[in-house]
Amino acid sequence: MSGNNLLGRLLMAVAITLGLGAFSPAAKARPAYETTKVAPGLYSFGGGLAFNAFMITDDGVVVMDSFDKDFAEASLEAIRKLTDKPIRYLVYSHNHYDHISGGEVFKAEGATILSHDATANWLKNHPSPDVVVPDKTWSGSKSELRLGNSLINLVYFGANHGEGMTVFQFPNEHAIYTVDLVVPHRVAFAYMPDFSPREW
Ligand SMILES: [Zn+2]
Secondary structure: HHHHHHHHHHHHHHHHHHHHHHHHHHHHHOOOOEEEEEEEEEEEEEOOEEEEEEEOOOOEEEEEEEEOOHHHHHHHHHHOOOOOEEEEEEEEOOHHHHHHHOOHHHHHHOOOEEHHHHHHHHHHHHOOOOOOOEEEEEOEEEEEEEEOOEEEEEOOOOEEEEEOOOOEEEEEOEEEEOOOOEEEOOOOOOOOOOOOOOOO
16 A cells, blocks of 8 residues: 555656646746837837847848847747748848847748858857858948848948947838947946947
């Protein structure tokens, strides 16, 4: 009898362990990300202080910054609620891993990964297993990324924060997407990490 009780307790312990295991994915809920329509075809996605941008054009989707794998997967899900067009480009804003990890999610969708050459050069010298090295680069102070009838100006103002910091300008939508240079409630994160004020 006591042997059966022991077996029963063991089985109960196993069941609880399995039960906890089964519920653990739900416990790791995603942050409350939201998609915001900025203009026709242009969206902001994210939550808290992390927002990327994506543009749905006639010829596919351009994504700006992936942040990390979980964010990238959530971002892709949000895009797929709006369109089944191919992801054509993932464009990096700058070299910091917290903005550009998880690019493999979009690469697996067939995206070309694009960055300023200063960003790509830094990444080649500082590889991270979480960051995909860009497939293509642009150089100088401005480049036009045209897709379908849409235009995104990629603008580099020189050394300011990180390497190859790109400001995305959407001339038709009268909007920009910029990261880390402009931060809500603070100036330059208050302590100016990896900024280059002497170059301004
Ligand atoms: Zn940064």
